[in-house]
Amino acid sequence: MTTPVLEVSGLSRFFGGLPAVRDVSMRVPAGERRLLLGPNGAGKTTFFNLIAGDYPPSQGEIRIFGQNVTRKSANQRTHLGMARTYQIITLFPKNTLLHNVVISLVGLRKLRFDPWSDLRRQTSLWDEARATLALVGLDHLAERTVMETSYGERRRLEIAMALAQKPKLLLLDEPLAGLSADERQDVQRLLQSIPRDVTIVMIEHDMDVALAFADVITVMQHGKVVVEGSRADVVADPKTREVYLGH
Amino acid sequence: MRTPAFWLTGLIGLAALLALPWLVSSEYYINIASQIVIAAILALSLNLLIGFGGMISLGHAAYLGVSAYLVIYLTAHAGFGHLAGALIAIGATTGLAMLFGYLALRASGLGFLMITLALGQILWGVAYRWASLTGGDNGLGGMKRPHPFGLDLMHPTIFYYFVLVFLGLALWCIARFIQSALGQSLQGTRDQPRRMRALGYNVWLIQWMSFVFAGFWGAVAGLLYAYYHQFVSPQALHLTTSAEALLMVIAGGTGTLFGPVVGAALVVILKNVVSAYITRWLILLGVIFVAIVLFMPEGLVPGLTRWVRSLRGRSLKEKKTTVVSAITKDRVL
Numbered sequence: 001m002t003t004p005v006l007e008v009s010g011l012s013r014f015f016g017g018l019p020a021v022r023d024v025s026m027r028v029p030a031g032e033r034r035l036l037l038g039p040n041g042a043g044k045t046t047f048f049n050l051i052a053g054d055y056p057p058s059q060g061e062i063r064i065f066g067q068n069v070t071r072k073s074a075n076q077r078t079h080l081g082m083a084r085t086y087q088i089i090t091l092f093p094k095n096t097l098l099h100n101v102v103i104s105l106v107g108l109r110k111l112r113f114d115p116w117s118d119l120r121r122q123t124s125l126w127d128e129a130r131a132t133l134a135l136v137g138l139d140h141l142a143e144r145t146v147m148e149t150s151y152g153e154r155r156r157l158e159i160a161m162a163l164a165q166k167p168k169l170l171l172l173d174e175p176l177a178g179l180s181a182d183e184r185q186d187v188q189r190l191l192q193s194i195p196r197d198v199t200i201v202m203i204e205h206d207m208d209v210a211l212a213f214a215d216v217i218t219v220m221q222h223g224k225v226v227v228e229g230s231r232a233d234v235v236a237d238p239k240t241r242e243v244y245l246g247h
Numbered sequence: 248m249r250t251p252a253f254w255l256t257g258l259i260g261l262a263a264l265l266a267l268p269w270l271v272s273s274e275y276y277i278n279i280a281s282q283i284v285i286a287a288i289l290a291l292s293l294n295l296l297i298g299f300g301g302m303i304s305l306g307h308a309a310y311l312g313v314s315a316y317l318v319i320y321l322t323a324h325a326g327f328g329h330l331a332g333a334l335i336a337i338g339a340t341t342g343l344a345m346l347f348g349y350l351a352l353r354a355s356g357l358g359f360l361m362i363t364l365a366l367g368q369i370l371w372g373v374a375y376r377w378a379s380l381t382g383g384d385n386g387l388g389g390m391k392r393p394h395p396f397g398l399d400l401m402h403p404t405i406f407y408y409f410v411l412v413f414l415g416l417a418l419w420c421i422a423r424f425i426q427s428a429l430g431q432s433l434q435g436t437r438d439q440p441r442r443m444r445a446l447g448y449n450v451w452l453i454q455w456m457s458f459v460f461a462g463f464w465g466a467v468a469g470l471l472y473a474y475y476h477q478f479v480s481p482q483a484l485h486l487t488t489s490a491e492a493l494l495m496v497i498a499g500g501t502g503t504l505f506g507p508v509v510g511a512a513l514v515v516i517l518k519n520v521v522s523a524y525i526t527r528w529l530i531l532l533g534v535i536f537v538a539i540v541l542f543m544p545e546g547l548v549p550g551l552t553r554w555v556r557s558l559r560g561r562s563l564k565e566k567k568t569t570v571v572s573a574i575t576k577d578r579v580l
Contacts (some may be wrong), residue, residue: 052445078447092435103435106428107446112453115460138446165447168426225410 003066004029005169005199006051012223020046022223023060028216029166031196035214036203037234039243043223044203045087051201052084053077056096066168067076079108083167085158087174087203091146097157098142101129104161129164134222136160136190152183159190169192172202176209184209211235218241233241252555260505264411268404278475283515284410285471288417289505290495292464297493298502299425301437302352305489306367308464309347312484313370314340314469316381319390319479319505329393336473337466348455355466364486371484390473400474410471414508417464422504424460433457447554471489491518498539502544505537509547 003059021043030033049055051062053074062070069077084233092100101112105125106112107245119125133139136156141149146157155175162170175191176184188209194200203212203245211217227237234240263270267278289311296302317336321327327335349361374381381387384400392400400406436450443450470478482488491514491563499510517535522528543550 003459054441054444061360073449074444075447075449084445086442090439092438092442094438098499103431103443104446105447107443111428112432112448113429113456115424115427115456118426119421119431119550120426161446203520 002030004063005032005065006201007063007066008051010020010142011050012058013046013055014058015166019223020209021050021057023241024220024223024225026218026225026228028199028201030199032199033213033215034199034201035210035217036201036211036220037205037207037217037240038226040221041222044220045173047220048084048203052082052171074107075107078165081161081168081223082171083165083169084171085162085175087177089151089154089158091154091157092159094147096143097133097138097140097149097153097160098126098129098144100146100157101132101160101164102165103128105129105132108165132164135155135163150183152179152186153184155179155187156190159187163194165208167198170198170200172200172204174205175202176204176206188213239242254323258330259377262306268407274303274403278520279515281403281407281475281511283409284407284414285475286495287508287511288414288471288514290412290462290499290511291421291467291504292468293492294496294501294503294507295424295457295461295464295495296507297420297435298500299430299437300433300454302355302454302458303362303493304351305360305486305493306347306365307465307492308460308486308488309367309370310340310344310494311488312374312474312479312545313343313474313482314466315473315476315483317477318470318473319387319477320380321373323389323391326386327380329395332574333393333470336470337463340466340469341459344459344465345455348458349461352458353449354455358360364489367484368486369488371481374481374519378440381481384481388478392474392475392477406475411473413471417467417521418508419505420433420465426492426505429453429456433519451542465486467489494536498536498547500548500550503546503548506546506548513547 005026006026008024008026011021011024012019024047036047038044044056050057052068053072053076059072060070062066064077064080064082069080085119092103093231096212102125103118105128106119111117111122130139130142133142138153138156138160141153146154149157157174159172168246172191176187179187182201191213202210202213214231217229217231218225219234219240221243227234227236228241229238261464267280271277273279289307292310293304294306296304297360313338314558317339318332320327321332347363348368350366352358354362374455375383377383392406394400400409414514431454432443432448436453438446440450472483494513497510497512498513499508500506513535514532517528518533521531525531539547539550
């Protein structure tokens with residue numbers, strides 16, 4: 001049996017007395033498209049933050065590429081080959097799109113500790129950033145600051161910054177949230193173009209889009225996994241309807 | 248992208264700094280200029296933390312004071328030569344910055360501010376109470392200025408150029424640092440620390456390295472401070488010295504290269520020159536700061552740049568309107 005890319009066992013997180021994630025276990029093999037579904041407050045983003053290392057778990061264990069990362073910091077996990085996007089766009093608004101991607105590229109290189117060499121003169125890095133922007137169709141806006149771009153373009157930039165790091169595990173937190181119909185199609189096409197050697201775990205509310213994208217779906221409610229299985233299994237499961245419709 | 252106006256302003260500024268001893272005849276004013284330059288180096292180092300790192304420190308006088316105490320003690324009381332004394336003072340003070348950075352960066356925001364304040368005040372207390380070593384309230388003196396390369400630093404003009412070289416070095420090194428990957432990472436940690444962590448950056452380490460770099464330049468300022476005054480007292484370590492450096496940075500413009508230099512000039516001139524004419528000069532200082540905060544909240548350098556740009560934009564607009572109305576008039580006629 002091959003080592004799963006992501007393995008979570010008995011993961012819990014309490015904020016004071018409030019359980020945000022309760023005893024969640026999950027196994028995501030290489031290349032899988034895993035979807036996390038659930039109403040607001042189900043604990044999906046907290047679960048993401050636990051995997052990414054933003055919060056330490058109260059209980060449980062997280063393994064990435066077979067390595068126990070439960071006590072590792074967020075930046076150490078990134079160096080193992082994990083990248084993520086945020087539900088609330090988190091970019092450098094005064095910088096150009098190109099600069100944002102360059103910062104993403106530098107994050108995995110030793111260059112990040114260089115206090116002397118002028119970053120502007122690292123031409124190979126800027127070329128690579130430009131190529132990454134072209135991948136998400138933003139190369140024509142490369143020199144614009146983030147402040148001068150639309151919401152949809154920012155969402156694509158978020159994905160570009162994650163892809164720039166050539167991750168093996170990609171966590172996407174509502175990549176389609178707040179987008180217009182056209183923008184959604186663009187981002188959807190972009191997500192479908194990501195090669196299969198990248199394992200994707202995604203949170204998304206749009207059922208149609210999500211179901212078309214996912215191999216396996218995990219439905220969460222009140223911090224717990226309620227249903228897990230293939231698209232057909234999850235759609236057919238009465239608990240899914242209960243979670244979404246309340247009956 | 249730097250505009251021609253930027254280079255022109257820079258050139259005029261540089262020429263004015265170089266010609267200053269000829270522009271002001273009195274030795275008194277040349278000495279004031281030397282004080283401004285030393286204060287500017289301290290403010291530049293603090294600006295690395297505040298402006299580029301988002302770490303507001305109220306203990307930056309620690310590096311100025313410790314470096315000054317060390318160099319005076321080593322050269323005037325322990326028999327060390329000037330070069331050895333200077334190198335040990337800078338090295339040991341940078342080491343102290345490593346320790347203080349390690350302690351202070353356990354917190355962020357207000358917590359960081361309070362830890363730096365506490366560490367600075369501990370050092371002030373030590374300098375004040377450990378009289379057998381530091382001279383207590385009477386301070387430590389007896390130092391003579393060195394004669395590097397045969398230069399007589401007792402001469403005000405030569406001393407001014409001597410400290411000016413250090414200011415030039417500080418500006419150059421800090422400008423390079425800001426444009427480097429580490430400097431850019433520091434600015435990233437200021438704006439989006441969480442995102443930086445997710446991108447693989449060790450935010451703590453970046454901030455600590457920058458803290459130490461700032462401490463190094465604080466130590467250089469302390470060395471020059473000791474050379475200038477040939478004396479140091481607990482006042483150099485006191486909260487008011489840290490607060491003055493903070494005011495210089497805020498008044499000149501945080502996160503800009505030349506803002507702290509302008510801020511240092513403002514504070515030193517008010518403190519030394521204006522105070523000779525106005526007894527309650529602190530009130531004037533307060534009024535000026537309130538005015539800066541009200542009219543140029545981003546500081547003098549970025550604020551003036553904004554004003555000049557808006558004036559130029561307005562005059563261009565007026566010129567355009569005049570041309571358009573002349574053409575329209577011409578057509579009508």
